[in-house]
Amino acid sequence: MVLFVKRVGIVGGGAMGSQIADIMAINGKEVIVKDVSEEFLKKTKENIEKNLNDLLEFNLTRADKEITRIEKSTQIKLTDEQKEKIRETLKPKFTESLKKEASDRIQTTTSYEEFSEVDLVIEAIVENTKLKQEVFSELDKHTPTHAILATNTSSLSITEVASATNKPEKVLGMHFFNPPITLPLIEIIPGIETSEETVNDIIDFMSTIRNHRYPMQPIKVKEVPGFLVNRILFAMMNEAYACYEDGVASMRDIDLAMRAGAGMPMGPFELSDLVGIDVIHHVQEEVRKMVGGNTMNQPSQTIRKLYHAGRHGKKTKRGFYDYR
Numbered sequence: 001m002v003l004f005v006k007r008v009g010i011v012g013g014g015a016m017g018s019q020i021a022d023i024m025a026i027n028g029k030e031v032i033v034k035d036v037s038e039e040f041l042k043k044t045k046e047n048i049e050k051n052l053n054d055l056l057e058f059n060l061t062r063a064d065k066e067i068t069r070i071e072k073s074t075q076i077k078l079t080d081e082q083k084e085k086i087r088e089t090l091k092p093k094f095t096e097s098l099k100k101e102a103s104d105r106i107q108t109t110t111s112y113e114e115f116s117e118v119d120l121v122i123e124a125i126v127e128n129t130k131l132k133q134e135v136f137s138e139l140d141k142h143t144p145t146h147a148i149l150a151t152n153t154s155s156l157s158i159t160e161v162a163s164a165t166n167k168p169e170k171v172l173g174m175h176f177f178n179p180p181i182t183l184p185l186i187e188i189i190p191g192i193e194t195s196e197e198t199v200n201d202i203i204d205f206m207s208t209i210r211n212h213r214y215p216m217q218p219i220k221v222k223e224v225p226g227f228l229v230n231r232i233l234f235a236m237m238n239e240a241y242a243c244y245e246d247g248v249a250s251m252r253d254i255d256l257a258m259r260a261g262a263g264m265p266m267g268p269f270e271l272s273d274l275v276g277i278d279v280i281h282h283v284q285e286e287v288r289k290m291v292g293g294n295t296m297n298q299p300s301q302t303i304r305k306l307y308h309a310g311r312h313g314k315k316t317k318r319g320f321y322d323y324r
């Protein structure tokens with residue numbers, strides 16, 4: 001059976017959940033976002049509004065920015081005809097009315113009652129197996145039997161999360177990358193009981209979805225600690241933390257080195273603050289429990305200290321850097 005997704009449920013409207021809701025809505029899906037309180041949902045709606053406004057602004061100003069960029073880099077004044085051609089090619093694909101339609105497709109709730117007609121649920125609550133299992137047990141009761149249930153976990157076992165339901169064949173990992181509105185990769189991770197059909201349905205579905213910039217790029221990844229990207233990325237990040245702890249260079253210079261010398265768009269400390277020190281700490285702890293330091297080094301002492309000091313990165317206005 002080919003999955004037809006009309007309505008998507010999102011559990012957890014934080015950094016990731018709010019952006020995933022936005023992506024689904026701009027792709028024409030009805031979206032219902034659940035969080036624990038109206039206060040959290042207010043923040044979710046503000047995040048979505050801000051991101052949709054940014055997308056609108058990007059679309060409306062893109063052509064003029066491109067004209068300025070060309071004129072500046074070539075030192076040649078473009079003719080009106082050339083400018084018109086650029087404006088035609090880069091004509092806004094996202095408009096005020098599309099923005100309104102997308103906003104109107106997103107509803108919020110604090111209960112599971114409104115999940116009775118979803119075709120797909122993406123869970124994005126805190127990184128904790130027990131809490132995720134509680135959510136999946138509720139989803140099992142409140143969603144239709146055909147619905148696929150996905151977790152956006154960065155590190156936890158899909159099989160363990162799926163064990164809280166009576167349909168583990170319909171449960172899998174859909175690991176988006178931060179910020180999902182611009183990063184197109186999504187790791188699709190089957191648990192041990194996930195059916196081939198569920199995996200194929202989600203890969204086919206995600207291949208039809210675009211974020212704010214690109215078509216989404218789903219890849220199938222085996223259920224191993226850290227999955228694929230984080231397994232590689234965290235090995236590098238741990239080395240950067242170790243260099244900082246050993247005094248090899250300053251934090252700013254390590255970030256500069258990896259941007260200017262290794263071509264990374266962001267340095268490891270800037271990236272850590274964006275991802276969230278709490279998320280990195282949870283991921284490292286979970287991976288350590290699973291593999292005992294087999295594929296990645298032991299969690300960094302600096303991450304541990306920042307985590308316990310409540311310096312969780314941009315979201316708390318302090319992490320490696322100070323954003324106050």
Ligand code: NAI
Pocket residue numbers: 011012013014015016017034035036040123124125126127128131135152153154155175176177178274275276279
């Ligand atoms: P966050 O802390 O920004 O958001 C979590 C949200 O879940 C909060 O709004 C919280 O109120 C809500 N929540 C907690 N328990 C809930 C429940 N029982 N029902 C409904 N809502 C509940 O966290 P973030 O960064 O969005 O991460 C969410 C998940 O996505 C985690 O599993 C994380 O590992 C994963 N992830 C995070 C990435 C990142 O860079 N931040 C990247 C990829 C995955």
